Amino acid sequence: MDEAMLRSLTPGVLGVLVRRGADFAAAEDAVQDALVEALRVWPDDPPREPKAWLVTVAWRRFLDVARADAARRRREDLVDEEPAPGPVPETDDTLRLYFLCAHPSLTPSSAVALTLRAVGGLTTRQIARAYLVPEATMAQRISRAKRTVAGVRFDQPGDVATVLRVLYLVFNEGYSGDVDLAAEAIRLTRQLRVAVDHPEVSGLLALMLLHHARRASRTGPDGALVPLADQDRRRWDTGLIAEGVEILQTALSRDRLGEFQAQAAVAALHADAPTAAATDWVQIVEWYDELVRLTASPVARLNRAVAVGEADGPRAGLAALAPLDADLPRYAAVAAYLHERDGDRSTAARLYADAARRATNLAERDHLTRQAARLNTR
Known part of the structure; x- marks a missing residue:
């Protein structure tokens, strides 16, 4: 049945x-x-x-x-x-x-x-x-x-x-x-x-589809978390990506931007990049600027700091991170990533360990613990 x-x-x-x-x-x-x-x-x-x-x-x-x-x-x-x-x-x-x-x-x-x-x-x-x-x-x-x-x-x-x-x-x-x-x-x-004509409904659906398209590549055979940059993009569902992008473009054409449309635009830029290195981080920063303007969300500011770090270098990312509350979820993990990219591995290892202790998700905690151990071993 x-x-x-x-x-x-x-x-x-x-x-x-x-x-x-x-x-x-x-x-x-x-x-x-x-x-x-x-x-x-x-x-x-x-x-x-x-x-x-x-x-x-x-x-x-x-x-x-x-x-x-x-x-x-x-x-x-x-x-x-x-x-x-x-x-x-x-x-x-x-x-x-x-x-x-x-x-x-x-x-x-x-x-x-x-x-x-x-x-x-x-x-x-x-x-x-x-x-x-x-x-x-x-x-x-x-x-x-x-x-x-x-x-x-x-x-x-x-x-x-x-x-x-x-x-x-x-x-x-x-x-x-x-x-x-x-x-x-x-x-x-x-x-x-189907029931309500609202661009943010379309924005949310597009966001879900674009995220769901990457689901198969998010974990390894052992269940370990795989970061976006390391995911096998051949495993992404291109059908869901195409549908999500089409729905998003229709919503954006109505010129009533909302937070879910902005988030979906970021997800679409990630999905559009053939490799992590080819990601259009400058445009992603611009979309995060829109998201911060719409919501003033600390989480959006945190994600923007990551994007700035990719677009303009890790020190620019750390400068964007500095005004934020260190108690924010994932703050320590973001700081660790940016410090590692800047060459400060000892600080990065300490922050990864701190982030692991704060993590509420077991897979995320294991991933951060492994990151700390990798840097400490080196």
Whole structure:
């Protein structure tokens, strides 16, 4: 059975239940039950109308729960009004659900979990495995998030920027457990791009595709991290790169530059270079200047220092780095790289070791430790 197709139907089914009067939390639970039932039944008895089947099963599940809940007696009138099974009118509720799941009242982690459940159609167990936490912990997180947005009404336009930040968080989780969150984020962003006409949505999709194109070359056979300059560019996915560049060019032509478009432009310049030495670092610095102007982000300034170091030499990079807070994530790693390029290997080794101690990612920590050991051995 095509689980991707099943997940793609989830927002529409959930939207139907909400429009019929179910509150979000109860409707979402009912849809999840219907998805589980579909996984059990469909392989032997596939329905003619998959969405209609899911709506019928989810609605009946919701009504069963409503009947048993004394605190919700006001829903009893709905029991005798069950619509007859059949085709479901095509109404796109995806965008509404995106805005609901990325509501400003939710923490980033809760927004991501709720998006994966309500829009992505993943089970609590799948999300828990992806985040390497117990299923009970993830269930509590999702339950709290649903309670938080239970009474939210959409009489005002939602914030696209918040939705995009949530999707970018999903993408950056990459892959763990049995769910490829990077691929899932790309799927959801494609879906959002159909639902809303905004150049930053295209910018984010282009950024994801360009980063994802390099995925196969990011680690070696032993799982060790491979820096961009050392990656085998023959393993990059040229199809994803071409698609990402085309989407980015269309977004940029609308002359409404945003942070994701600027980041995608940097990624496109890396993807366009046949070798690391042929990278157009001068233009990358210019794009980082735009990104700093748009966001004033310390992380953007940190990445700009690396680009300046490549374009104008390591001492220029260190000068660009100097005003930044040394406690920034990856600051020590960037400083180590620039000092090594400037010939100061002892300082670089010390900074690589410091960066390794600060690293929260195991692969990154191992890579930085090896860099420090390499310089100390020499």
